[in-house]
Amino acid sequence: MNCPKCKAAMAIVIFEDVEVDRCTACKGLWFDSRENERLKSKRGSEIIDSGDPKTGRKNNTIPYVRCPRDGNPMVRMVDPAQPHLWYETCSTCGGAYFDAGEFRDYKNLTVLDFIKDLFAKPRA
Ligand SMILES: [Zn+2]
Ligand SMILES: [Zn+2]
Numbered sequence: 001m002n003c004p005k006c007k008a009a010m011a012i013v014i015f016e017d018v019e020v021d022r023c024t025a026c027k028g029l030w031f032d033s034r035e036n037e038r039l040k041s042k043r044g045s046e047i048i049d050s051g052d053p054k055t056g057r058k059n060n061t062i063p064y065v066r067c068p069r070d071g072n073p074m075v076r077m078v079d080p081a082q083p084h085l086w087y088e089t090c091s092t093c094g095g096a097y098f099d100a101g102e103f104r105d106y107k108n109l110t111v112l113d114f115i116k117d118l119f120a121k122p123r124a
């Protein structure tokens with residue numbers, strides 16, 4: 001499989017029983033159907049996101065991305081709890097792509113996100 005962003009080869013990385021694909025060049029991460037959610041709940045799993053967030057931020061600006069599994073256009077997702085974080089998902093196979101540094105971010109809600117979330121909630 002090739003990276004949907006930079007087209008370099010992706011290599012399999014295993015964390016406990018979850019298998020993900022990591023780009024050998026830009027270190028973007030590919031998760032098959034909801035593995036990102038499974039992996040998010042595992043302690044220490046951010047270790048698989050070994051890329052440079054600077055490269056990730058650059059790749060994050062690529063507007064059109066096709067699914068590396070089935071070639072369908074991917075949709076940009078925003079996590080409501082972390083509105084600064086964009087990642088791409090495929091509605092056909094349920095896969096998700098995270099640029100380098102984004103999975104660490106996805107895993108760790110920052111204090112700032114937490115505060116923003118508090119203010120965003122309607123007061124009773
Ligand atoms: Zn790549
Ligand atoms: Zn797909």
